Amino acid sequence: GQQLNQSPQSMFIQEGEDVSMNCTSSSIFNTWLWYKQDPGEGPVLLIALYKAGELTSNGRLTAQFGITRKDSFLNISASIPSDVGIYFCAGQLVGASGTYKYIFGTGTRLKVLA
């Protein structure tokens, strides 16, 4: 099945550093979502983006919806140990029956060194 490409696949950073990750697709999406998944848990929504070019912040997180609607990036400023986890992007598609479904990226695994 289709998946979005995320980069980097994994990264180690020092506490306090800023982090940037992105997500690209060959398909156009009308909505981009960013999730974080902790070990043993399901993904939790961080940010939702609804319009091309939109820049949205949630605390230390900032995400942008690419102008082409085929990409998005997520920035985390001043990382802290609890930022450790796997970050997934997801794009919203309209299914054949007019319903909405979500395609997930391959994930970026973040590890923060104290």
Next chain:
Amino acid sequence: EAGVAQSPRYKIIEKRQSVAFWCNPISGHATLYWYQQILGQGPKLLIQFQNNGVVDDSQLPKDRFSAERLKGVDSTLKIQPAKLEDSAVYLCASSLMRTGYNEQFFGPGTRLTVL
């Protein structure tokens, strides 16, 4: 508000055996999703329900996987018979309605290991 509940949390079976997973969505959520998440990958949609009807099962391996959502609330996902490549975390998610963007809330998942 209670979240999405799933059980069991872990299951280990031999290949060719059968297994079933249960999901109880957030109260009032009409849409329910089952995802398969293989280690190192993102979740992949298996089936989507709107109330008790299927709206998308295009990626469900129907020769071995089946799912139902009786009375539009709880749902079960079954694998019969299981293969080694079915080892994964099975995530259930629910949202308020199918049209427009409505946040999906995920359960903790069931980790299946097929030996």
